Amino acid sequence: MNRVTLLALQLLVGVVLIGTWQVLTTVPIGGVKLLPPFFFSTPYDVGARIVKWLVEGTIWKHLYITLLESVLAFVIGSVAGVMIGFWFARQQLVAAVFDPYIKMMNALPRVVLAPIFMLWLGLGIWSKVALGFTLVFFVVFFNVYQGVKEVSPTILANARMLGMSERQLLRHVYWPSALSWMFSSLHTSVGFAVVGAVVGEYLGSAAGLGYLIQQAEGVFDVAGVFAGMFVLAVFVILIDLLVSAVEKRLLVWRPEPGDARG
Amino acid sequence: MKGGKTRSGKAVSLDAVTVAFNVADRRVYTAVERADLNVADGEFVAIVGPTGCGKSTLLNVAAGLLRPAAGAVRIFDQPLTRLNHQAGYLFQADALFPWKTALENVAIGLETAGVDSVEARASAKTWLRRVGLENFANRYPHMLSGGQRKRVGLAQVLIRDPKILLMDEPFGPLDAQTRQIMGNQLLELWTADRKAVMFVTHDLEEAIALADRVVIMSAGPNSKIIGDWRVPLGRPRDISEVRLEKEFHQLHREIWNVLKSEVLKGYEQSTKVGAAS
Numbered sequence: 146m147n148r149v150t151l152l153a154l155q156l157l158v159g160v161v162l163i164g165t166w167q168v169l170t171t172v173p174i175g176g177v178k179l180l181p182p183f184f185f186s187t188p189y190d191v192g193a194r195i196v197k198w199l200v201e202g203t204i205w206k207h208l209y210i211t212l213l214e215s216v217l218a219f220v221i222g223s224v225a226g227v228m229i230g231f232w233f234a235r236q237q238l239v240a241a242v243f244d245p246y247i248k249m250m251n252a253l254p255r256v257v258l259a260p261i262f263m264l265w266l267g268l269g270i271w272s273k274v275a276l277g278f279t280l281v282f283f284v285v286f287f288n289v290y291q292g293v294k295e296v297s298p299t300i301l302a303n304a305r306m307l308g309m310s311e312r313q314l315l316r317h318v319y320w321p322s323a324l325s326w327m328f329s330s331l332h333t334s335v336g337f338a339v340v341g342a343v344v345g346e347y348l349g350s351a352a353g354l355g356y357l358i359q360q361a362e363g364v365f366d367v368a369g370v371f372a373g374m375f376v377l378a379v380f381v382i383l384i385d386l387l388v389s390a391v392e393k394r395l396l397v398w399r400p401e402p403g404d405a406r407g
Numbered sequence: 408m409k410g411g412k413t414r415s416g417k418a419v420s421l422d423a424v425t426v427a428f429n430v431a432d433r434r435v436y437t438a439v440e441r442a443d444l445n446v447a448d449g450e451f452v453a454i455v456g457p458t459g460c461g462k463s464t465l466l467n468v469a470a471g472l473l474r475p476a477a478g479a480v481r482i483f484d485q486p487l488t489r490l491n492h493q494a495g496y497l498f499q500a501d502a503l504f505p506w507k508t509a510l511e512n513v514a515i516g517l518e519t520a521g522v523d524s525v526e527a528r529a530s531a532k533t534w535l536r537r538v539g540l541e542n543f544a545n546r547y548p549h550m551l552s553g554g555q556r557k558r559v560g561l562a563q564v565l566i567r568d569p570k571i572l573l574m575d576e577p578f579g580p581l582d583a584q585t586r587q588i589m590g591n592q593l594l595e596l597w598t599a600d601r602k603a604v605m606f607v608t609h610d611l612e613e614a615i616a617l618a619d620r621v622v623i624m625s626a627g628p629n630s631k632i633i634g635d636w637r638v639p640l641g642r643p644r645d646i647s648e649v650r651l652e653k654e655f656h657q658l659h660r661e662i663w664n665v666l667k668s669e670v671l672k673g674y675e676q677s678t679k680v681g682a683a684s
Contacts, residue, residue, distance in 0.1 A: 302472055303502035305490055307567065308519045317515060321506040398506045400549035 163188045186368040194372040204376060210353040211380070214270050214342035218277025219335055223327070225278070226285025231323060233286075234293035251283045255341070259348045268350055277341025284334040285327055292326030293319050328395050331388050339381055354380070417484060418571050418603030419446040419469050424478035426464050438464045440629040441478070444622060448483075448570070449601035453614035455666065456624030457673025462607040463499065465624075466573045469605060470496050482571070495569030497560055497577045503548040509535060509559045510544040516567045534562040538592065554585040558592070565596060572597075572604045578613070590617055590646045598643060611666060615658055616646040623666055626673035634665050 169180040170187045182190070198204035233240040259276055266272040296318055304318050327334075346355025354377050361369025421444040430436045438461040446452045454462050467473035468480055471491040480487040482494070503512050514531035518524055535541050538558040540551075548556055557577055564572065578586040594617060597604065608614050614621045615638055623634035639654050649655055 297500075297502075299498050299500040299502045300504060303496065303498055304504075305472070306470060306494070306496040307516045307563070308492060310519070313519050317504065317507075321504070325506065398508075398547040398549070 182367075183365075184367060186371050190368040191371045191375065194368045195375060198372065198376070204357075207353050207357050208376070208380065210270065211339070211342050211346065211355070211377075214273040214345070214353065215277060215335075215338040215384075217270070217274045218341050219281055219338035221274065222278045222281025222338065223285045223334065226282045227289050227323065227327060229282075230286045230289030231293060231319070234290045234323075235319075240290075247283075247286075250279075251287075255279050256344060256348075259345055262345070263349050273342045273345030273350065273353070276345040277338045280337035280341045281334045284330050284337060288326040288330045289323045292323035295326075296322045325396060325399065328392055331392055332385065335384060335388050336381070339384065343377065416447050417445050418448045418450070418482070419444070419605065420479075420481040420484070421445075421465070421468065422479040422481070424465070424468055424475045424480060426461065426468060426473060427476040437476075437629050438627055439468075439475075439624075440631055442624075442630075442632050444632060446571075446603045446605055448603050451597065451604040451606065451617060451619045452622060453606045453608060453618035453620070454622045454624060455608060455611050455614045455662075456630065457626045457666075457670040458609065459673055459677055460624045460627045460630040460669070462609075462624060463575050466496070466575050466605055466607055469571070470494055470573055472496075491571070493569060494571040494573050495564035495567055497557075497564050497572070497574045499575040499577065499579055501548070501556060503556060503559055503563070505548050508545050508547055509540060509551065509555075512548070512559055513562045513566055516563050520567065530566060531562070534566045535559075537596065538562045554581050554589060557581065557589060561593070561596070568600075570602055572602045572606075574604065574606045576608055577606075579608075586613065587647050593617070594642075594644060594646065611659060611662060612650060613646075615640075615655060615662070616644065616649050621658075621662060623662060623669070626669045626676055628676075633669070634662065636662055 166180070166185070167188045170178060170182045170185050171189075172178070195204075233243070255276060258279060259272070262272040262275040266275055300318060301314075304314055309317060342353065343355040343358075346353035347359045348355075350356045354373055358370055358373035358377075361367075361373060421442055423441045423443060424439060425437065425441055426439040427435050427437045442465060444452075444454075444465070454465060456462050464473065468475050469482075469487075469491065471480075471487050471489055471494075482491055504515070507515065510528060510531050513534050514524065514527040517527035517530055522530075532541065532544065535544055538561055540555060540558055540562075543551060543555060548559070551559065560577070578589050581589065590613065604618075606614070606617060611621075618638055621634075621636045621638060622632055623636075624630045625633045636658060638658060640649055640652065
């Protein structure tokens with residue numbers, strides 16, 4: 146299937162869904178509107194709300210805050226995950242000692258940490274960054290740990306025979322291997338950074354997309370809730386595209402899936 | 408030739424080397440038992456044996472990657488205590504760094520020795536040309552064919568100018584035609600600067616065609632060296648043509664008579680539960 150057909154079909158799905166929504170919320174069928182606009186709003190109202198936000202410029206501040214929180218959570222979480230993952234993988238004793246605690250913390254649903262972070266760090270961005278951090282950290286940590294542990298023994302033996310010192314092994318073998326695992330989880334960890342930020346905002350804040358949605362919900366402004374969701378979806382897709390571009394550049398040496406050369 | 412080679416002429420000397428592994432249930436698996444093997448400086452020795460006979464084990468011992476349970480390993484008359492830094496090792500499995508291009512893979516061998524990277528790259532280019540891959544310098548390993556990857560591996564090892572070359576079924580996964588081309592290329596490179604070579608293979612024809620000496624190992628466990636033949640063929644050789652000569656056939660028949668029963672034993676071993684490879 147060529148790109149144009151694919152794009153046309155993808156658009157068609159969107160148009161049909163939104164069209165159905167519009168019809169069911171505005172056109173009475175048998176005397177009743179199947180989806181009451183009070184609960185479901187209408188695509189027109191949602192669109193109008195987004196346009197209004199864009200024209201008035203209020204949305205930019207919220208987007209900026211959410212973006213800032215996500216980026217901070219991602220960067221801090223990744224750096225910590227890489228360093229600690231590396232350390233654990235190279236120091237078996239440390240890994241063994243901390244193993245039950247790491248598992249315990251990872252198993253904990255992060256939402257329950259939000260109130261604690263709010264108490265410790267206030268309603269500003271840092272409590273959201275902390276929540277995102279706890280999500281990003283573990284994804285990166287486990288991947289880096291795995292990446293260091295799973296370096297092929299043949300490649301390691303080869304590196305040693307080529308005369309690599311312990312430091313050179315870190316730089317030329319362990320590090321690239323760990324990073325490649327980390328990058329392969331980039332989509333997940335970036336997604337988690339956004340989740341952490343938005344959930345944190347939703348639970349208590351004064352700005353951000355999560356705040357916007359929570360405020361609209363508080364006054365039964367369904368159009369506002371949907372508009373906030375829509376803006377968030379576009380935001381996440383844009384970030385994901387950016388991540389794909391970065392990934393493509395950084396992992397040039399990786400075979401495409403299914404490309405097995407003999 | 409470098410001047411550093413000791414004159415006694417023994418590049419590798421294994422003296423009653425026994426290698427054992429701890430396996431499950433606190434048992435000990437003796438892979439190689441009391442193996443004696445000398446490889447003279449500049450000599451090409453092929454080691455042939457059935458599957459699972461500990462040929463690779465012997466190479467790992469000579470490389471210093473594996474410590475023998477008993478026996479002595481001497482490299483140019485010095486006892487080997489750590490890794491054998493005089494040896495280059497071409498592994499059976501893919502050992503190139505997948506995150507480095509062909510050029511970077513070859514250059515790394517010099518860079519680890521402290522050569523600066525501009526010089527190392529220039530030298531790596533020369534080596535890529537020698538193995539016929541100058542047009543593939545910027546390809547990553549996964550973009551190369553199996554034969555090309557082996558040639559990059561060969562350049563990666565040879566750029567360090569090791570005095571001993573250890574090769575573990577290097578052409579194993581390649582098709583028959585590529586193997587012959589690679590064999591000739593190896594001989595050509597080796598003739599330019601004769602290094603001591605330990606070449607492990609399960610292919611007797613390949614062994615005779617390439618080597619000065621062919622050593623046969625018995626089936627494992629407790630495999631021993633059970634035969635040692637000098638190859639009476641001249642050099643330079645073309646390995647596809649040398650197979651047609653009378654001496655080749657004579658030697659092949661002679662060695663095969665010894666090897667045959669071991670191959671069968673090795674096969675029986677490999678069908679038993681718990682056999683190590």
